[in-house]
Amino acid sequence: MSVTLRTANPADEAGLSELLESAFERPDRESHFVQLLAAHHPSFDPGLSLVASSDGEMSGYALFLPREILIRGVRVPLAVAAPLGVPPKFRGHGIGRTLVSTGLAALADRGLRGAIAIGAPDYYGDIGFASAFDLHVVDARAENLPAPDESAGWRAITSEDLEALCRLQEESYEHASGTEHRLACPVEWDGQAPGSHALAIGAPGDPHAYLRFRVREELEVMECCANDADSVRAILAFIHQLICEHGRARALVHVPPETRTSTTLLHRGAILEHTTFGGGSMLAITDLPGLMEDLAPWWAPVLGESSFSIGFAGSPCRLDASGSAPRVTEGRAKHHLEVPSPALPGLLTGQRSARELLFDPVVRHQSGLSPEGQALACRLFPRNSSMWTYSPAFELVDA
Numbered sequence: 360m361s362v363t364l365r366t367a368n369p370a371d372e373a374g375l376s377e378l379l380e381s382a383f384e385r386p387d388r389e390s391h392f393v394q395l396l397a398a399h400h401p402s403f404d405p406g407l408s409l410v411a412s413s414d415g416e417m418s419g420y421a422l423f424l425p426r427e428i429l430i431r432g433v434r435v436p437l438a439v440a441a442p443l444g445v446p447p448k449f450r451g452h453g454i455g456r457t458l459v460s461t462g463l464a465a466l467a468d469r470g471l472r473g474a475i476a477i478g479a480p481d482y483y484g485d486i487g488f489a490s491a492f493d494l495h496v497v498d499a500r501a502e503n504l505p506a507p508d509e510s511a512g513w514r515a516i517t518s519e520d521l522e523a524l525c526r527l528q529e530e531s532y533e534h535a536s537g538t539e540h541r542l543a544c545p546v547e548w549d550g551q552a553p554g555s556h557a558l559a560i561g562a563p564g565d566p567h568a569y570l571r572f573r574v575r576e577e578l579e580v581m582e583c584c585a586n587d588a589d590s591v592r593a594i595l596a597f598i599h600q601l602i603c604e605h606g607r608a609r610a611l612v613h614v615p616p617e618t619r620t621s622t623t624l625l626h627r628g629a630i631l632e633h634t635t636f637g638g639g640s641m642l643a644i645t646d647l648p649g650l651m652e653d654l655a656p657w658w659a660p661v662l663g664e665s666s667f668s669i670g671f672a673g674s675p676c677r678l679d680a681s682g683s684a685p686r687v688t689e690g691r692a693k694h695h696l697e698v699p700s701p702a703l704p705g706l707l708t709g710q711r712s713a714r715e716l717l718f719d720p721v722v723r724h725q726s727g728l729s730p731e732g733q734a735l736a737c738r739l740f741p742r743n744s745s746m747w748t749y750s751p752a753f754e755l756v757d758a
Contacts, residue, residue, distance in 0.1 A: 547583020
């Protein structure tokens with residue numbers, strides 16, 4: 360089957376909504392999602408909105424949305440690959456693979472280092488993605504929570520709140536690799552999916568707590584941020600209120616372990632559940648040297664006067680912190696860690712650690728690290744909380 364690709368703005372492309380609804384077999388989800396991003400998201404790039412055609416008929420679609428994602432405390436330019444859809448009649452011809460490989464190749468021209476995707480690891484793993492982000496969920500029950508306070512004053516978010524919410528979210532999630540750098544625009548904060556709600560507490564323009572929840576089979580708090588202990592307590596009391604109002608036994612609170620809310624819940628006896636999504640929350644790295652240059656504020660202070668290299672896909676990436684500025688070059692250093700390709704994204708986000716990799720005798724043999732080099736590798740690549748904190752717009756396609 361002959362396949363051609365072109366770029367297209369969903370706002371101007373007749374038939375794209377029908378294509379997406381055929382590909383995902385559900386109305387008003389992915390089709391509405393791409394229209395929403397195209398019309399309202401400041402980062403939407405029509406050049407990363409790709410349509411495939413086969414024999415004159417649209418046969419697939421892929422969108423890459425540029426984002427800044429916090430990795431090891433540093434903002435990194437990446438893209439989110441969603442949605443990717445091919446209608447059933449066109450599957451099995453490599454159209455999805457062609458769309459993704461073309462999109463990934465286009466990222467470098469825009470200074471983007473790779474892309475995030477959530478999907479089937481077997482499929483995405485064959486096109487360059489690997490597990491990089493985990494899911495952390497606190498199982499919160501009524502006995503773990505303060506009494507409901509219906510006078511607390513939770514309210515809808517206004518445009519006056521957006522700048523403050525950006526700062527609040529960044530401060531609350533600063534330790535988690537995968538935290539999005541949110542923008543002060545409504546599409547980044549308003550609940551978009553059916554049953555999804557985003558609320559704040561505090562004066563307009565000065566919110567001191569934010570909470571986004573949705574009601575499906577479970578009551579889920581998808582995100583919450585607070586700037587002090589009283590605000591954390593207000594969040595927990597409101598979660599208790601939601602449990603009562605919706606007749607549920609619990610709420611699942613999706614938050615990284617280091618947030619004020621999660622630590623308070625744990626001290627109250629709630630249970631933290633941690634999963635890798637079965638490897639389904641993934642990152643494809645398309646520009647490793649550029650990514651490591653971005654991440655220099657993380658690795659340079661640890662590296663000091665030493666040099667270190669990472670072996671990946673046969674092209675060693677060398678890190679040097681000595682001199683006037685950190686440098687990233689090609690070549691193998693005295694201290695070298697040979698990283699299997701599927702392990703690299705998780706190693707960089709902190710989902711995996713060098714200590715974990717060095718349990719593998721093949722990695723130890725290929726790396727040839729001395730005891731000094733092994734200790735340096737473990738200091739450079741410790742475990743770190745990793746979780747993609749996606750914005751409300753993505754709930755539209757989070758089935």
